[in-house]
Amino acid sequence: MKILRLLTLAAGLMILIVPALSTAQGDIEAGRAKAYTCLGCHGVDGYRNAYPSFRVPKLGGQHAAYIVSALKAYQAGDREHVTMQAIAGTLSEEDMQDIAAYFAAGGEEAVQ
Amino acid sequence: MKRWCLIVIALIAASLSATAAAQPIGDVEAGRSKSQSCVACHGAKGDADNPAFPMLAGQHADYLLHALKAYRSGDRNNAIMNGQAAALSNEDMRDLAAYFSAQEPAIYSLQRGSANTD
Numbered sequence: 001m002k003i004l005r006l007l008t009l010a011a012g013l014m015i016l017i018v019p020a021l022s023t024a025q026g027d028i029e030a031g032r033a034k035a036y037t038c039l040g041c042h043g044v045d046g047y048r049n050a051y052p053s054f055r056v057p058k059l060g061g062q063h064a065a066y067i068v069s070a071l072k073a074y075q076a077g078d079r080e081h082v083t084m085q086a087i088a089g090t091l092s093e094e095d096m097q098d099i100a101a102y103f104a105a106g107g108e109e110a111v112q
Numbered sequence: 113m114k115r116w117c118l119i120v121i122a123l124i125a126a127s128l129s130a131t132a133a134a135q136p137i138g139d140v141e142a143g144r145s146k147s148q149s150c151v152a153c154h155g156a157k158g159d160a161d162n163p164a165f166p167m168l169a170g171q172h173a174d175y176l177l178h179a180l181k182a183y184r185s186g187d188r189n190n191a192i193m194n195g196q197a198a199a200l201s202n203e204d205m206r207d208l209a210a211y212f213s214a215q216e217p218a219i220y221s222l223q224r225g226s227a228n229t230d
Binding site: 061070108 | 160162163164165166167170171172174175177178182187188189190217218219220221222223224
């Protein structure tokens, strides 16, 4: 009886946890459409931030989890950058996951 | 006369910016020896396998330098990186940026797709 209760608990936990894990994975195709604005700067090789002057980071193949954490930091104000804060401010958690998945997979390379 | 002055000034400015672009941002070998505490999270050559940490191998050196300075100044707030960057001089940052940028690229520039984005 005790075992049955444990099994039920375990099954219940699985039902709760498994979908949570799967939503942590972004949708590459959805990310492709949502990344349109991003590619205005990050899709131009050698594109420079105006002031201070530096080339905007390469994001192709970067870890998705890191991209999401960076976007959240801009949204929360933990990273200073006027443009990135404005853009990240418009994104939902799902948007961030989708965009990160698309970049991590290599952008257009992933969908070609 | 005025025009000549302008041309001379323009030429000097152009040559200055050309040398600035050609110069490496820092010393790759010095960066390698300074990278000991970075590699625990970012991987031996900046090819981090833990997805929580960014891959740095092949990243633009000037972006890496900007990020390090932002962690040191507090423009970027991150528990780990604020502490790490606080210990670094400008020269350290330049050398580290040069080192990780010079490694075999783990990341690359994205390309905007064709007009077909439906």
